Every structure is written in C-alpha cells, then in structure tokens.
Amino acid sequence: MRPTVHDIAAAAGVSLATVDRVLNQRPGVRHVTREKVETAIRELGYVRDVAAANLAKGRTYPLVFILPASDNSFMHGLNAEIRQAIVRSSAERTDIRTIEVPAFDPAALVAVLEGLSREKPCGIALVATDAPDVRAAVDRLVRERFPIVTLVSDLTGSLRHHYAGVDNIAAGRTAARLLGRFLGPRKGEIAVLAGSMLVRDHRERLEGFTAVIAEEFPDLAILPVLEGRDDPEVAHRLVADALGNAGIIGVYSLGAGNRGLIRALKEKAVDRVLTVIAHELTAHTRAALIDNTIDAILNQDAGHEVRSAIRVLKAKADGLAVIEAQERIRLDIFLKDNLP
Amino acid sequence: MRPTVHDIAAAAGVSLATVDRVLNQRPGVRHVTREKVETAIRELGYVRDVAAANLAKGRTYPLVFILPASDNSFMHGLNAEIRQAIVRSSAERTDIRTIEVPAFDPAALVAVLEGLSREKPCGIALVATDAPDVRAAVDRLVRERFPIVTLVSDLTGSLRHHYAGVDNIAAGRTAARLLGRFLGPRKGEIAVLAGSMLVRDHRERLEGFTAVIAEEFPDLAILPVLEGRDDPEVAHRLVADALGNAGIIGVYSLGAGNRGLIRALKEKAVDRVLTVIAHELTAHTRAALIDNTIDAILNQDAGHEVRSAIRVLKAKADGLAVIEAQERIRLDIFLKDNLP
DNA sequence: GATTTTTTGATTTACGTACATCAAAATTGG
DNA sequence: CCAATTTTGATGTACGTAAATCAAAAAATC
Incomplete structure (x- = not known):
C-alpha cells in the first residue's frame, strides 16, 4: 500500500495539518519542521x-x-482532435479553450500569449511561429510558471517544457532516403513543393531532405523550392508548370495542401514514371497513395499530438513526471500496405 | 458540471441508496424503479x-x-516494459503479475488460463499461441466475464476483447513493397528468415510478404523459408549457408533473433549489394541499420503495446469505452534517419 | 386484514486529500 | 518575564462514490 498523509504525519511526528501545510506550501511552518516532513x-x-x-x-x-487560422486538412484534423479532447474533458477534468491567431504572424501570437498571463490557465499549447518575439513571450510565461508545450512546430532555444510533434529534420532526411532508394540508379531532378519557407517545420524538412540527397544521392538534383502557401490552387499551378521539365523524376511535397499537387500529377504525369513522397495523411493523399499517384506518405498523428500535449500539461501542472517514450511523437511512414 | 449520484437520485425521485443499488447491480430494486433510475x-x-x-x-x-519464455531481444524488451508498468502500478492502481509459459506450447498455456479462472484477476493479457485449445480456453474466460487482450500475437476468431499488436499481414506486405522498391529493376532471389512457421505472427508476415511480391514484383523469387527458431546460432548457420547462392539480392528477416543474421551478413556479404529488411528494433539491428548492413527495420513498440493492453483491460473492467485510435498499435518503419 | 417478504429511504462511515478555523503551544522581542 | 507573534495541533467539512445498517413503507401472500 502506498503511504498516505497520515503515514507522513506519524513518521515525521507532526500533525496532519502541518503535513498539509508543507505539501501545499502554505505558510506558518518552521524550517526545521518542514525539513522533518520533507x-x-x-x-x-x-x-x-x-x-x-x-x-x-x-x-x-x-x-x-x-492554433494558426490555416485552412488546410492538417489543421482541420488537429482542430477535430481538439474537439474530441473537449468531448472527453469532463472525464479528464480538463477545460480546453482554443484560440485562433492569424498564421505566420508573430505579433498576433505574442499579443495572445501576453493576454494569457492574466487569464491564468494551468497550461498552454501552441503551434509556434518561429520568431524571437514569440520565443521571448514564451520564456516569460515559463518564468511565470505556466506549463507550455509547443505543438507541431517547435520553438527551439526557448524554455518551453515539451515539444509535441515530430522531428522535422528527421522527416526530411527520411523522405530523401525513401525517394533516393525508390529511384535506385535513375538520374534526374527532384521538385520540392513546400508551403512557406517562413515556417520552421517546412524549413527543417527541406534542410534534412537536401542534406541526405547531397550526401548520398549525388545523381539527384534538387530544383528550387516551389512555395505553394499550402493553397491547392497555387500548388496546382506551380507543380503543373514545373512538370513541363521532362528531367523531373521525383517530387517531395513537404507541406500541407496536397490537393493541388495530386491534381497536377494526374493531369500532367499519367504517362511518366514519377516517384512522389508527400506529408500528412488525409483523404486526398490516402486515395493518391492507393492509386499509385503517391509512393509514400510521411505523417504525424494529430490525435497523438493533442493527447500527448494534454497529458504533458497536466503532469507539469501537478509537478509530475511523464513517460518520455510515450510522449515521443513518431514519424509515421505509410505505404499503401500499412494504411490505418 | 457533470451530474453526480445525487442528481440522479433527485431526477429519478428515489433515494441515494437506490441509485447505488442500481449502479452497482445490487439486489432489492423493483423493475420499474430500476428503469426510472436508468x-x-x-x-x-x-x-x-x-x-x-x-x-x-x-x-x-x-x-x-x-508471456512465452523465449530468450530473444523482443521478449526481453516486452518484459522490461512490463516491469516499468509494475513500477508505476501504485500510481495506476494496478497490481501486475507475469506468468511465463513454455513457448509454442498450447497445452501449457491452456493450463495457465484454466488456473486463472480461480484466481479472479480483473484482466488478462496473453501472447497467444494460435491453437484451437487456446482459443477455447480464452473464449471460456471471456464468457466468465474476464477482460482479455491478446498481446503481440493475436488469436483471430476468438472472443478476446482486443488485440494489442501490429497487423502482421500488413507488416509483411510493407516489407515486401519496401524491398521491391529498394531493389528497383533488379532481378533475383529473396531469402526469408523466420523464427517458426508455428507462430501466427510469423506466418502472417510471410503471407503478406509473399502476396505482394507475387502481385507486384514478379522479378523477385522467394526462396524456401529458413526457420531459425529465433536462435542466433541457428539463424547464423542458415543464413551463412544460404548466402552461398549468388542469386540472392534481398533478405527479409521476419522473426526475432537477428544477431545471427547480422553476423552472417557481415561475414559473407560485405562485397555484395544486398537489400535487407528486418523486424524489431534492438541494439543489434539498430547498429546494423546505421552501418548499412540492414536497409530498413519494421518495429512494434513493446512499451506502447503494454501500456495499451493495461489501458484497455482497465477500461473493460470498468465497462468504459477506449479511444480506438489511441489503442491502435502502429507498424513503425525505421530508416537510419528516423531512429528514436 | 394480518403477516410475511420485498423494496426503498435515511443515515453513517470510509477512501485520500484540501482547506478552513480555533485553540494551544512554542518562540521571539522588548 | 510578559506580551506579541509565529508555529503547531486538533478538528470538521468537503469532493463523489461505495458499502453497510436499520427503519419504514410498500407489495405480495395467505
């Protein structure tokens, strides 16, 4: 049987009230007595x-x-998972509120963060926009003892307690190796479609991707990044244009908004042998994987991220340890055979 | 605020005691009253x-x-995870006991299962040996209202409440596609190293593997399965012998005990271009992945399986729902870039 | 209609912790 | 040494549920 406050009181030779004062850091306990209890x-x-x-x-x-107010499948999925968590909130004693901020807007994010220090939530999860001001605001909140976790996109160098998301450099490297190995001995050019190079996760994926291609697949040349702003229309146009280049043998789509990519591929590349790696499993990418338009999908499980963020925030609020291995968000690799 | 027993009593116009009788299925409540409360x-x-x-x-x-008394890295890992769970048991209100049974021995497993119906645990997790007697014993326990989950290896067709493990057919299929794609246009033979064809998970992996190779990679021929009994020495000898065949261009190791495989590869195949896919991430396979002896590792996370099994058993014991997506055990695919 | 049986209500204690109150004791300052 | 202050103890209530007891009411039986 685990010990109770009564056992502590008896062992320390003090009353229950004193143990309570120590445990809940209430005043009125002499230093020596506090030591005895501790x-x-x-x-x-x-x-x-x-x-x-x-x-x-x-x-x-x-x-x-x-959360950023981005209109793409991944963010919709993330929102849906948070709504699920809200449904469970009475059982889990949580009281979850979401705040939308304009995407890629550090100032707006900072404003929201500042406002929170008055609201006194017992934990904050944010999809971080990577900017010095945001880092400073997060650090300030951490110093005010708010548990903070970054979600999906990290804020390295800040004091945030935890990051609930995948290692995006590893994701980019993995994509490169898959693409390189799938292409085998073929030589040619690789098109990269990103959302925006202003977001840290996209930058990191690209960084990992180019590193591995450069190190290990010298026969593959990476073309200048296409920035589709995670918008289907823009992405479609960019990819359709790019496919005019007959030297392209592979595509890496590291952002969200794959609808445009898939449409362009179906229009322009049915007769070509292209190897395509994309991020985020959605209804569209799933269908494309099954019909062989896409060869592999890298994914982060939004549900896991949300549940992990909640577990970690609760644990931090209680000053408890977390099971590290449980909170590591894994990079899922889906081929058409292991789809969930 | 969520309703309490008091609210139920007030709403149903009965006393707290009656609500308690209904909730805990105690006798002495008229049918109509019970209905009102419900x-x-x-x-x-x-x-x-x-x-x-x-x-x-x-x-x-x-x-x-x-658990089966098997001496391989995976089972050791599984044991370690259960020990971790035992460490957490006071906080999680669990009281976990492990029973070792001889591996691949249905009769022994059945004997243990029969013994449990007297011990009255509130949940049972077992690594199932796939045999009719085991199925019958499990079904009997389920009918006696014991929550039961299978772990690692399933018992399809039985009444077990849940399976905490990966889809092994999907795992085999995924291995096949990875191998096929990595090999690209090359033609040749594939060696398959298994533990034993008597275990369901190994059979299923092979089934998935051969299906995809047959359907989609006709240039690859699968050689007769090598049964290494998950023993490093046996595996080493079998693989070393097999590598005498110069037509082999790929290896799929679907069982445990990869130490022998890795040693054989390092001795006999340093000068050959072999593509190797193996199961289970251990210190050995990890090192081999990093030094390019192995090209990809498929893994099931034993920690997740154990924690999931515990969550599900507790939920079933309380008659509560589980978060399905959370309990799905995913097939991890590791390349050297996304190792944890 | 009286008796037995079943059903229901009222009340209490308990689990381990939080929190408040009031009195008693110990310590400190002058 | 007395008063003021700080520290400690004793005690009670609460949270939402479980479980037990005993009395009261209702229903079923004869």
Missing part, C-alpha cells in the same frame, strides 16, 4: 494521490490551445 | 467518476500477463 516524504516515498487531490479540490485543468 | 442516468448523461469510485472502493486492478 525527509519523511522522501523516506516513505510518498506521492500525492492525484485523483483524490483533484476530487477534494474539485480541480479542473484549464488549458489553452493556440 | 432513464435518469441516460437523460442526465451520468458517467460514474472512476477516480472517486476507485478511491471509495480502495480498488486496484489485478492484472495478469502471460
């Missing part, structure tokens, strides 16, 4: 029963999710 | 607060894990 806690290996504590406190975990 | 429960959307209930009951979840 020793007892350590020696008995006491861990607060969070369920009982939450019951007594009637505690809920007010959490805030800050 | 209606109120439905209408208010009452869900028992499991944390409070467990607190009141002082409940723990006695769980039993039945």
